[in-house]
Amino acid sequence: MLAVYFDCPGGPENLYVKEVMKPHPGEGEVLVKVSASALNRADLLQRRGKYPPPKGASDILGLEAAGSVAGLGAGCKGQWKVGDAVMALLSGGGQAEYVTVPEGHLMPIPNDMTFIQAAAIPEAWLTAFQLLHFVGKIQKGEKVLIHGGASGVGMAAIQLVRLAKAIPIVTAGTQEKLKATANAGAAAGFNYKDEDFSEKVLAFTQGSGVDIILDCVGGSYWEKNLNCLSTDGRWIIYGLLSGGEVHGDLLARLLSRRGSIHTSLLRSRDKKYKEQLVKAFTEEVLPYFSGGTSPHLQPVIDSIYPLHEIAEAHRLMEENKNIGKIVIEMPA
Secondary structure (H helix, E strand, O other): OEEEEEOOOOOHHHEEEEEOOOOOOOOOEEEEEEEEEEOOHHHHHHHOOOOOOOOOOOOOOOOEEEEEEEEEOOOOOOOOOOOOEEEEEOOOOOOEOEEEEEHHHEEEOOOOOOHHHHHOOHHHHHHHHHHHHHHOOOOOOOEEEEOOOOOHHHHHHHHHHHHOOOEEEEEEOOHHHHHHHHHHOOOEEEEOOOOOHHHHHHHHOOOOOEEEEEEOOOHHHHHHHHHOEEEEEEEEEOOOOOOOOOOOOHHHHHHHOOOEEEEOOOOOOOHHHHHHHHHHHHHHOHHHHOOOOOOOOOOOEEEEEEHHHHHHHHHHHHOOOOOOEEEEEOOO
């Protein structure tokens, strides 16, 4: 089968497509013929040699995929059959023509959804769902600050905050991105490049601040995050785009607000946790992707690249220009 590969860590130019052995499903695994995958920041980090796959995971890039069931390993419980349209949460291996997946990490694709759309759901939406519900314990009416609001996770989080009857506030780096987040349901959005988002958030919340912060930026935002975190607020760090170093009196400031810091990564979670997450998402959120539902959820897709243009897709994400997900389409 064809798969994305790189021989040594480095820039997008190191990526190429080569023929590798097709995987075989093991105990309780499903073989999926991939029609589309999608790009995540983790793919860029792995390509640079900074985020190795978890032990036992495929070293091929790709944390999500959509396609059809092509085979079943021993011990599968009959949940899936050959030909079923599915989308998958992966620890790796999605940017290839075939991938094996634990059966509990698959979700059915809604009837009126394409493989391209479905490929944009698993990693981003499950990450956002996990951060809001499993980690943040979001409650009705709470105010949530979402950094990177126009990213795949950000666009998913905006819609999931609305679904939870809470209030999404975002930061983004361009007016175009802020407009897109408003269209997705953000109640307010602030350009972190030309205004102090903490001052704007405090003004918008009439001084009360936000109950939850979804932070993929890290170090450079710590002071502003604390400025606009409410008493008893939860600050959830799931990425470190600006690095992890903090200089200043973080703990005293946090303590004065009775605030809490949570950290979360999805890729390294164990199989059972991911099964529970996929099950909860399938039951509580997935029905809202079907036509005619209110509210209606939808993945936001920035662009689609054929597999052989994988390097160009990486360059686009590295330039931070995308609004929503970058999808990789497999050869027919």
